[in-house]
Amino acid sequence: MERLQFFAQNWPLLLRLTSEHLVLVVISTAIAALIGIPLGILLVRHPRWKDLALGIAGVLQTVPSLALFGLLIPLPLIGGIGARTATVALILYALLPIIRNTITGIEGVDRHVREAAIAMGMTPRQLLWQVELPLAMGVIMAGVRVAAVIGVGVATIAAAIGAGGLGTLIFRGLRANDDRLILAGAVPAAMMALAVDWALGRLESRLRARRPSRTFDLRAVGLAGSAALVLLLAIFSAWRFATAPTAGLTKPRLVVGSKDFTEQVILGEIIAQMLEARGVEVERRFELGGNLCHNALIAGQIDLYPEYTGTAYTAILGHPPLTDVRAVYEHVQREYLEKFDVIVGPPLGFRNDFAILVRGADARRLRLRTISDIAPYAPSWRAGFGQDFISRSDGYAGFVRAYNLRFAAPPREMDLALTYRALAAGEVDVIAGNSTDGLIAALDLVQLEDDRRYFPPYEAVMLVRRETATRIPEAREVLERLAGSISTAEMRQMNYEVDGERRSPAEVARAWRARKGF
Incomplete structure (x- = not known):
């Protein structure tokens, strides 16, 4: 009941973030299709470049999303923070399934059908538009479908670079240990992925079932799709302008x-x-x-x-x-x-120094006050630390040396917000948090004194x-x-x-x- 009330009270925010998420996915998928389908056709005609192009697209898709966002930020024109960088990243992730399915669909056209069309006197252009693309369109749409569903998921991570969308609520919920926020972001994102998959799946089925005698003019469809994309971009630009925190026609200062x-x-x-x-x-x-x-x-x-x-x-x-x-x-x-x-x-x-935290119940039961006090218990304890703490020069490696700590197993490396939840749930026994964090009191955690003064201020x-x-x-x-x-x-x-x-x-x-x- 409480969660339903939360949804009811925050529906304007949910609506805004859902629209941001959907716009990112639609624009990036449409642009990827406009790039990937012609590129796939070109690679069918020039197969010597096929392996190289698919290899590059495959490498781009394997780059972790946060790493790709970070690499794009310093680049001029396409970089920065916000929706522009997220759109570029989503386009790069969507290219591989679209290009691959375009190639597979066209190459899968029956050889006898192609030979019959040539025997009828069709030019290569007529063969493409009137035979190959209509027969391959079902397979091509399957690639677009996969790209769109991937986009819904990756767009969630785009909130980390200020691109908005439903990932904003998920990240907030993880930080605040608030399941309502996590569900408020995750449920609409999951529903959006299912809806996109269903809608494009229906379109794919209809295209696969369409007989050659009833093929449609794909050029008209392409023009209509391009016009729709331009219209969507115009609407998105107008919406961003209308909601920007500026006065008159000036940009934020x-x-x-x-x-x-x-x-x-x-x-x-x-x-x-x-x-x-x-x-x-x-x-x-x-x-x-x-x-x-x-x-x-x-x-x-x-x-x-x-x-x-x-x-x-x-x-x-x-x-x-x-x-x-x-x-x-x-x-x-x-x-x-x-x-x-x-x-x-x-x-x-x-x-806001690094805070070595344990559960309040453990601190009271074992009389833990300083970090040195945990050394006798460390061999049977499980540690969990954020990626930042693991990798920093003032982090894990120097910390365990300074206090001569030996844990039962290598520490579990996870998002900082999740370490608090893991400690409270008993999944780990010690974490490194932030000394001013409100979750310390909210989850009954205790900060141990840095008695050897390892951490810098x-x-x-x-x-x-x-x-x-x-x-x-x-x-x-x-x-x-x-x-x-x-x-x-x-x-x-x-x-x-x-x-x-x-x-x-x-x-x-x-x-x-x-x-x-x-």
Whole structure:
């Protein structure tokens, strides 16, 4: 009942995200068909290129979606963050089944039928349009059908680069441990995949059953499809323009980004709202996965986003871990300006260090207070860590060396949001989370003290491109205003209000500003 009520209360958001998802799939599949079908026909006529073309398309489809999104972001014209990059990636994933089925369908036309058509005096062009394509269209549509269903699934991951769609709700639900959000994204996506598969399957069946005497003019169909695609693109462009957070005919003056976890979205909302209160037009590009925020900032796709000095020092600048808080900040401030032309704002007042977490029941039963306390139990424990913690220079490898830990098996590597759920469910016994995360209190977890001071400090700061700070002085003013304004307790409470009490980040940010007089 609660879940149905949630759907009823949030149907405008569900409708908007579903439409974004569907538009991504339809546009990318249509463009892939317009590229893949002619390319397949060309490869049938020039078979020496067939293996090479199919090999390239096959390699593109095997590249993990997040990796492909990351590779596309820095590219001019087709890159960046948002729907454009997602559309390009979806087109690349859709090409292989369309090209392969086009080749299979045309090559599968009965040799005797083809010979009879030639004997009747048909030209190669007439043979293609009046015999081969009509008879192969059922097989070709099967390829389009597969491509569309693949697109529905991959478009879910596109939310990680700010492309919108139903994946937005799934990622939010994983972060907040909220099954309602996960279902709100997963159920419509599954229904969309089934609907697309059913509709294109019916069309495929009709095309396979159509007799040659009743073949239709494929050129007319192609023209109609192209016109429909142009119309859809026009509608999509108009919709994006109508919903863009701009005034009049001007573009957003500043783009605020955030990473894909609760605290980052709250911080992004705080600075976006403070800029809007000063008359600055703001576009939000929140919930970007991995290092996409950094890449987008350097590429000029966003102007400002929250970061942590320890992450900047080790993961971005590549330095070995350093525990001196002031030295880390000064190094990051100087090198970001020199290397990236980016200004590092003053510390916001709190740190979000790596937090080694165990279940509260285990901490109370075994009297665990520090990380060193878990060493006797580690040989029988299962560890689970996020991909970021596993790969970083200040992460897993140095951590187990510093504390001489030996776990029962290699750690399970998973998405950071899922580690909290796995720990609470008893699937793992220790994880590395974030010290200000609201799920610590919501799931009754305990943070162990870093008694050997292994982890570097992760002071929260705002990064802004120097060009933006010069062009929009309000940005620098807001950064100075936020200096030292958020305590660790306040940040953890705000995270809990979102993750534990199911309030929206925008609402929580607004309430904090009101309490602070901002």
